[in-house]
Amino acid sequence: MPEQITLYHDVHKASPYSHKVELALLEAGASFKSHGFDVYSKPSWFVEGVNPITGKIPALTYGGPDVPPEQPSPLSTKLTESSVILEFIADVFPSSDLLPKDPVSRARVRFFADAVAKHVETPAVQFLRGLGTYEKLLEGLEVVQGLLPEEGKYAVGDTFTIADAAAAPFFARLELMVKTDVGGFEPGMGKKLGEALEAEKFARFRKYRKALLERESMKKSFDLDQMEVAWRAIFAKQS
Numbered sequence: 001m002p003e004q005i006t007l008y009h010d011v012h013k014a015s016p017y018s019h020k021v022e023l024a025l026l027e028a029g030a031s032f033k034s035h036g037f038d039v040y041s042k043p044s045w046f047v048e049g050v051n052p053i054t055g056k057i058p059a060l061t062y063g064g065p066d067v068p069p070e071q072p073s074p075l076s077t078k079l080t081e082s083s084v085i086l087e088f089i090a091d092v093f094p095s096s097d098l099l100p101k102d103p104v105s106r107a108r109v110r111f112f113a114d115a116v117a118k119h120v121e122t123p124a125v126q127f128l129r130g131l132g133t134y135e136k137l138l139e140g141l142e143v144v145q146g147l148l149p150e151e152g153k154y155a156v157g158d159t160f161t162i163a164d165a166a167a168a169p170f171f172a173r174l175e176l177m178v179k180t181d182v183g184g185f186e187p188g189m190g191k192k193l194g195e196a197l198e199a200e201k202f203a204r205f206r207k208y209r210k211a212l213l214e215r216e217s218m219k220k221s222f223d224l225d226q227m228e229v230a231w232r233a234i235f236a237k238q239s
């Protein structure tokens with residue numbers, strides 16, 4: 001019997017960090033429970049029993065008895081930080097090839113995921129919240145684009161890895177900003193970002209984004225129309 005896995009995420013599934021983990025679990029063919037709650041009013045069972053360290057999502061429990069998500073067992077392992085959880089999933093499901101076997105490719109996967117974290121995550125979140133410019137985000141995307149192989153669908157060749165799981169949630173959300181102009185930024189800025197991404201110099205990025213958005217795991221975990229409704233509600237509350 002495989003160990004139980006429960007993924008904790010925000011109720012709207014808006015978090016790109018939780019989305020990374022969900023993608024990896026889907027790609028690995030893992031059987032898991034998924035439990036969403038309001039991260040702005042966290043239940044005490046979560047803060048006390050699942051992630052007392054940071055209180056953030058995503059968090060994952062692994063092993064222990066099969067319990068309801070709201071009654072986490074002291075016997076399960078508790079994990080947090082999306083990058084750590086991605087590596088863990090790759091280790092638990094080695095046949096998924098989420099991490100390649102040879103050391104050079106493994107290092108490339110980690111380097112790419114680290115570059116996404118350093119150059120795309122913060123500018124994307126800042127721009128979305130109206131705290132940063134789309135130009136800064138474009139700079140980060142150019143850095144990451146520069147790491148893509150000339151050939152091969154994904155970050156490190158033709159196999160989907162945790163590097164792709166780390167990037168895909170941000171690219172899906174970029175698509176949403178561009179198509180709907182929803183976010184904490186000035187009206188029209190999402191469209192401007194979209195226009196800039198249509199430039200010839202982003203052709204490689206667009207090809208990669210398309211490959212990621214076409215994955216079955218992405219189709220199962222990200223519904224653009226539903227996310228637009230969720231974002232409108234979130235940003236209406238914050239304005």
Ligand SMILES: N[C@@H](CCC(=O)N[C@@H](CS)C(=O)NCC(=O)O)C(=O)O
Nearest residue numbers: 015017039055056057058081082083
């Ligand atoms: N570095 C963390 C970031 C996680 C994170 O920022 N989670 C946010 C949601 S997107 C959260 O839990 N916010 C609620 C809080 O900080 O209390 C990761 O990669 O897992």
